[in-house]
Amino acid sequence: MRRRAVLGLLVAVLAAVGCVSSWLAAGREVVVAPVLDGEPSTMATMYYAPLLTLSMLLAAAAGVLAVVSVAALRRR
Known part of the structure; x- marks a missing residue:
């Protein structure tokens, strides 16, 4: 579960970079x-x-992924 949350955070960062570019x-x-x-x-x-x-759309996806991933990490 932790690996999935970290991967979600990585995808969120990539989506944020895509948003800015x-x-x-x-x-x-x-x-x-x-x-x-x-x-x-x-x-x-x-x-x-x-x-x-x-x-x-990328900003929204990055925000949702970041919130869900952080929540999964904190739950653990």
Whole structure:
């Protein structure tokens, strides 16, 4: 049982790393055209929705796995 809980914690850490890398890969900066003539252009961040969804799913999975694994270790 202890081995299974430790494996769950390892998978939770991997899911958290995947969450962060997915979140960082989801955004990119783009140049926004000026509204009026003579104004400077600005930068904005655009996000890719599927990668943000993956990031949220991985965060939820990491949280659930961490809680369940810690509870299993404490029960022992």
